[in-house]
Amino acid sequence: MILSTTETIPGRTIKRFFGVVTGSTVRSKHIGRDLMAGIKNIFGGELKGYTELLQESREDALARMVQEAESLGANAVVNLRFATSSITQGAAELFAYGTAVQVD
Amino acid sequence: MDALIQIGFALALLAVTYFTGRRVERRHYASIRARERELAMLPAVTFRQIPSGWVVDGLGVVSGSVVVSVDYFKRFLAGLRTLVGGRVTSYETLLDRARREAILRCKEDARQRGYQAVVNLRLETTRVSRASNNSRATAGVEVLAFGTGLELRRDPR
Numbered sequence: 001m002i003l004s005t006t007e008t009i010p011g012r013t014i015k016r017f018f019g020v021v022t023g024s025t026v027r028s029k030h031i032g033r034d035l036m037a038g039i040k041n042i043f044g045g046e047l048k049g050y051t052e053l054l055q056e057s058r059e060d061a062l063a064r065m066v067q068e069a070e071s072l073g074a075n076a077v078v079n080l081r082f083a084t085s086s087i088t089q090g091a092a093e094l095f096a097y098g099t100a101v102q103v104d
Numbered sequence: 105m106d107a108l109i110q111i112g113f114a115l116a117l118l119a120v121t122y123f124t125g126r127r128v129e130r131r132h133y134a135s136i137r138a139r140e141r142e143l144a145m146l147p148a149v150t151f152r153q154i155p156s157g158w159v160v161d162g163l164g165v166v167s168g169s170v171v172v173s174v175d176y177f178k179r180f181l182a183g184l185r186t187l188v189g190g191r192v193t194s195y196e197t198l199l200d201r202a203r204r205e206a207i208l209r210c211k212e213d214a215r216q217r218g219y220q221a222v223v224n225l226r227l228e229t230t231r232v233s234r235a236s237n238n239s240r241a242t243a244g245v246e247v248l249a250f251g252t253g254l255e256l257r258r259d260p261r
Contacts, residue, residue: 003165005224005252006152010160037173037244042117044125044175045132046205047244050232051171054246058169080165082250084230092232 001066002076002103009076009103018072018100023065027057028091057094058082065096074100118177125175129197136204143211148222148251158221162255166222168209171232172202173244199245203227206249219253226250 002009029037029050037047061082069077080098087093154160174182178194185192206227214222228248 002163004163005165005226005250006154006163008153009163010154010158041173041244042176043121043128044173044178045128047171047173047232050244050246051169054171054232054248055169058167058248062165081226082167082228082248084228084246084248086231086233089233092230 001069001074003062003066003080003098004076004078005080007079009078012076012103014078014101014103016074016102018069018074018102020097021065021068021072021074021077021100022095022097023061023063023068024093024095025057025061025064026087026091026093027053029053034090054084054092054094057092058084058096061094061096065098069098069100072100074102076101076103118180121176121178125177128175129201132201132205136201136208139208139212140204143208143215146211146215146220146222148207148211148214148225148249150225151223154223154254158254159257160254161257163252164217164219165250166210166214166217166219166253167248167250168206168211168213169246169248170202170205170209171244171246172198172205174198199229199247202229202245202247203249206247210249210251214251214253217253218255220256221254222251223254224251 008014036049040047065077077098077100080096083095085093174194182192182194210222230246232244232246
């Protein structure tokens with residue numbers, strides 16, 4: 001599966017469009033991580049636990065999107081985008097979307 | 105009496121976090137500057153199309169993200185600032201650090217995967233809230249930088 005944030009893939013032509021594919025996940029932190037972040041929140045600096053959690057969740061969302069694209073018979077996703085929304089206190093949605101295509 | 109203890113604790117925390125926050129920020133900026141120099145040869149651009157002179161052998165998505173937070177003292181300063189309005193410098197530097205760090209991590213990801221350039225770089229900023237309800241303050245801000253890493257036949261410079 002070729003993934004790209006550009007609209008085309010250099011050196012390849014798009015044969016077929018399958019439309020939008022999406023992948024999302026809503027995650028919350030467990031209490032231990034939240035506690036550590038609370039301490040970091042007083043002294044400042046990177047909240048590593050949160051960085052890792054969001055990164056892992058984003059990879060999950062991306063994997064779901066890729067799965068959807070594969071099930072459609074696509075071999076690439078172009079114009080890929082990510083979005084994050086704070087749904088409520090302590091939970092966030094990670095979202096990946098793009099256009100599934102078939103390239104030669 | 106209780107109120108006095110609380111005020112005393114808050115003042116002590118302000119004094120401590122004034123120094124720790126400054127230290128954290130200064131160190132972070134030093135690290136950012138050093139890595140920016142190191143990664144200067146790997147350009148990251150916001151072009152949507154690949155420049156015509158570049159011969160691309162391979163590509164893939166690269167990304168970098170960071171969650172950073174301000175300290176207690178800066179949050180207090182920002183709170184005061186909202187009374188009179190104007191530039192909230194403590195949050196300006198926080199966002200500046202977060203964006204530069206995210207771009208650096210995106211470039212590091214690209215280098216690790218063997219790419220020589222990043223095109224169509226995008227930045228996303230999200231406020232991260234904490235699960236506990238006692239603080240209305242944010243836990244920090246997440247910045248995500250992502251783009252398409254390119255394997256080039258020729259050096260892009």
